Amino acid sequence: MKLFDVYPIFNIEPVKAQGSYVFDKEGKKYLDFYGGHAVISIGHTHPHYVKRIESQLENIAFYSNSVVISIQKELAEKLGNASGYPDYNLFLINSGAEACENALKLASFHTGKPRVIAFDKAFHGRTSGALQVTDYAKMKASFNAGTGSDFLPLEDLAAVENELKKGDVAGIIIEGIQGVAGIVEPSVEFLQGLRSLADKYEAVLILDEVQSGYGRTGKFFAHQHAGIQADVVTIAKGMGNGFPIGGVLIHPKFKASSGLLGTTFGGNHLACAAALAVLEVMEEESAITNAKMLGDYLIKELTHINKVKNITGKGLMIGVLLEDGKQIRDNLLFKHSIFTGGASNPDILRLLPPLNITKLECDMFLNALREECGQ
Numbered sequence: 001m002k003l004f005d006v007y008p009i010f011n012i013e014p015v016k017a018q019g020s021y022v023f024d025k026e027g028k029k030y031l032d033f034y035g036g037h038a039v040i041s042i043g044h045t046h047p048h049y050v051k052r053i054e055s056q057l058e059n060i061a062f063y064s065n066s067v068v069i070s071i072q073k074e075l076a077e078k079l080g081n082a083s084g085y086p087d088y089n090l091f092l093i094n095s096g097a098e099a100c101e102n103a104l105k106l107a108s109f110h111t112g113k114p115r116v117i118a119f120d121k122a123f124h125g126r127t128s129g130a131l132q133v134t135d136y137a138k139m140k141a142s143f144n145a146g147t148g149s150d151f152l153p154l155e156d157l158a159a160v161e162n163e164l165k166k167g168d169v170a171g172i173i174i175e176g177i178q179g180v181a182g183i184v185e186p187s188v189e190f191l192q193g194l195r196s197l198a199d200k201y202e203a204v205l206i207l208d209e210v211q212s213g214y215g216r217t218g219k220f221f222a223h224q225h226a227g228i229q230a231d232v233v234t235i236a237k238g239m240g241n242g243f244p245i246g247g248v249l250i251h252p253k254f255k256a257s258s259g260l261l262g263t264t265f266g267g268n269h270l271a272c273a274a275a276l277a278v279l280e281v282m283e284e285e286s287a288i289t290n291a292k293m294l295g296d297y298l299i300k301e302l303t304h305i306n307k308v309k310n311i312t313g314k315g316l317m318i319g320v321l322l323e324d325g326k327q328i329r330d331n332l333l334f335k336h337s338i339f340t341g342g343a344s345n346p347d348i349l350r351l352l353p354p355l356n357i358t359k360l361e362c363d364m365f366l367n368a369l370r371e372e373c374g375q
C-alpha cells in the first residue's frame with residue numbers, strides 16, 4: 001500500500017527533535033520557527049512532557065468515556081484557571097476540526113437555528129461541518145454544498161447585523177487571529193461589536209482559538225486582547241504539543257444531556273496527561289510572558305528589514321509579507337536550515353515557533369532573514 005498523496009512535502013525527514021530544533025537522518029539540525037504548524041507550544045520532547053506521558057502509559061493509556069476518568073477533571077480544572085474561563089465546561093476531542101464541528105453543532109442545538117455566519121478566508125477545518133464555515137472552495141466536495149453559511153467581510157458589522165436580523169442564525173464563528181489567511185487580525189472594535197450583536201440577537205459567539213490560542217499571542221486566547229468573552233471557544237494544536245487532543249470550552253448556559261455529543265478517543269488518559277504537562281510547563285516557564293516579550297522583539301526587529309512589506313499578528317503568531325517571500329522561505333529552509341510556515345499568499349511567512357523560544361534563537365532567525373534580504 002502507498003500513502004494517499006495529498007501533501008506537498010519538503011524532502012526532509014526529521015527523526016529526532018529537542019526544544020526548538022529538529023534533526024534529520026544525517027543529524028542536520030533545523031531551527032523550528034514553524035512549530036510543526038503552531039502545534040509545538042512547549043518545545044519538542046520537553047523532559048517533563050515525556051516523563052508525564054511515560055508514567056501515564058505505564059498505568060493506563062485509554063478507557064472509553066463510559067467510566068470515571070479523573071484526569072479529565074484535573075485537566076478541565078487547570079485549563080479553566082489558566083485560560084480565564086473557570087466557570088465553563090470542557091468537552092474533549094482529538095483535533096481542531098472536531099472542536100469546531102462540535103461547537104457549530106452546540107450553537108445549533110442551543111438556539112434551534114440552522115445557519116452560521118463566518119468570514120472571508122476563514123479556516124476552521126476539513127470535516128463537513130467545519131468546511132461549511134471554511135472559505136476555501138478547493139477543499140469542498142459537492143457533498144459539502146450543505147445548508148449554506150455566509151462568508152462576510154471582516155470588520156463589516158452592518159453586514160453581520162443584516163444576516164442576524166433574518167432570525168435563523170445560530171451562531172457566528174471567527175478565528176481569534178486568522179491563520180491560513182496569512183495572520184489577519186480582527187480589530188478590537190470588530191470583536192467587541194460581534195459580542196454585542198450576538199447578545200442582541202441571541203446568537204452563539206464561537207471563537208476558534210485552535211491556532212491563535214494557548215498563549216501563542218501573549219494572552220491565553222487572542223480574543224482576550226479585545227477584552228471579550230466567547231460563548232464557545234475551540235482549542236487544539238498547542239494544547240497537546242503534538243499529542244492529538246482538542247477541546248471545546250462551553251458556557252454554563254448550554255445544557256448537556258446524555259448522548260448530545262460523544263467520541264471514542266476524545267479525553268483519553270494519555271492525551272490528558274500530555275495536555276496537563278503542557279499547562280504545567282507553560283506555568284513553570286512563564287511561556288505566555290515569553291511569547292509576548294519575544295514576539296514584541298521580533299516585530300520590532302522585522303520592521304527594520306529591507307524586503308519586509310507588512311507585519312501582522314501578535315506574540316509568536318506573526319505574518320511577514322516579503323518581497324520574494326516564497327523564494328526567501330525556501331532559502332531559509334535549504335540554506336539556513338530554518339523552518340517557517342507558508343500561507344494562502346506564498347509571499348507571507350508565518351512565524352509560529354515554540355512559546356519558550358529564546359532570544360538567541362530569535363536572533364538566529366533574524367540574522368538569516370537579514371542576509372536573505374541583502375542586509
Ligand SMILES: Cc1ncc(COP(=O)(O)O)c(C=O)c1O
Nearest residue numbers: 095096097123124125179210211
Ligand atoms: C483556526 C483553525 N481552526 C481549525 C483548524 C483545524 O484543525 P485540525 O487540523 O487539527 O483539524 C485549524 C488548522 O490549521 C486552524 O488553524
